[in-house]
Amino acid sequence: xxxxxxxxxxxxxxxxxxxxxxxxxxxxxxxxxxxxxxxxxxxxxxxxxxxxxxxxxxxxxxxxxxxxxxxxxxxxxxxxxxxxxxxxxxxxxxxxxxxxxxxxxxxxxxxxxxxxxxxxxxxxxxxxxxxxxxxxxxxxxx
Numbered sequence: 342x343x344x345x346x347x348x349x350x351x352x353x354x355x356x357x358x359x360x361x362x363x364x365x366x367x368x369x370x371x372x373x374x375x376x377x378x379x380x381x382x383x384x385x386x387x388x389x390x391x392x393x394x395x396x397x398x399x400x401x402x403x404x405x406x407x408x409x410x411x412x413x414x415x416x417x418x419x420x421x422x423x424x425x426x427x428x429x430x431x432x433x434x435x436x437x438x439x440x441x442x443x444x445x446x447x448x449x450x451x452x453x454x455x456x457x458x459x460x461x462x463x464x465x466x467x468x469x470x471x472x473x474x475x476x477x478x479x480x481x482x483x
Contacts, residue, residue, distance in 0.1 A: 346424040349453025356381045359412035377442045379454045388415035421446045
């Protein structure tokens with residue numbers, strides 16, 4: 342059974358500090374090509390900052406991204422997932438709360454950041470591998 346840590350174990354934990362400006366966070370997200378980023382304060386999860394936050398809490402409210410701090414507009418109502426949770430449990434958490442991203446925890450420490458895209462990609466790779474094994478088995482026993 343696949344676990345959340347199977348997806349995030351070898352990744353660097355990208356994040357911004359809550360004292361970063363929205364402009365700084367947006368630049369980092371663009372460089373990383375991600376739609377959301379974890380927000381940490383003194384190494385602890387403070388929130389999640391997403392493209393949706395930029396649109397709804399910055400652009401639509403007419404805030405200046407260079408003068409607005411991430412802590413003012415980030416999402417703080419969070420659900421986290423333990424790194425030992427199954428992928429199905431992570432999907433259920435995302436689905437039931439309407440989230441596309443979950444901070445991955447080991448105890449009280451963030452060790453990863455999981456997206457719905459990560460789960461779909463992992464599952465697709467697993468299914469593709471199964472298909473290749475099945476084809477090899479069929480062609481090998483014919």
